[in-house]
Amino acid sequence: MTYDWDLIERLLLEAQASANQPYKPRIYAEEVAEEHLREGEPVPGGIDHFKRVGGDLEGVLFYGGFIEPRPEELGGTGRNFILTERGARLLSYISQGFPQHETFRRWLDEKGEAALEGEVFDEVAARLEQQRPG
Structure with a gap:
């Protein structure tokens, strides 16, 4: 199984922008x-x-350490999120504006469902960071 990285990109962008409003992964997926x-x-x-x-990816992203509950002082409603550092890295690397996004998505696809387990993602991200021009 591989993930739909366009959907994950959208879910992360919406988490980033969800201050004072509920996070609606099913609507974004539709x-x-x-x-x-x-x-x-x-x-x-x-x-x-x-x-x-x-809807399922909300849990995967949460338990993988990519999103966390948004603090009230940052517009948290109890039903929305912010990106963690790991989530910001994932968004950056899979975004279509990132020059190596297709390579990174392919490497994640090679990991199957495990790609969004925090430690597995960190290994793949480290691989990309080692290959980036300095």
Whole structure:
């Protein structure tokens, strides 16, 4: 199994921007699925499945140490998040504006579901950092 990195990028961006509003991963997933369809890309399992995956990814990102509850003084509502340092690194490396994002996504895909386990991600990120021009 591999992850939909466009969806994860969107979930991380929304967590980053969720001050004073609830985090809605199923809605974001539906929007990403619709974008895929407009671009002629497949949506395995259909939109409803993609929405479930979006909801599940909230837990994966939380337990992997990529997001954490947003503090009240930063707009926390008890139902939203901020990125951790690990989450900010993931967002940076998978963002389409990052020159090596396709390589990094491929390396993460090679790890399968384990790619979003914190320690596994850290190993892959270290590999990328070693190969970046200094």
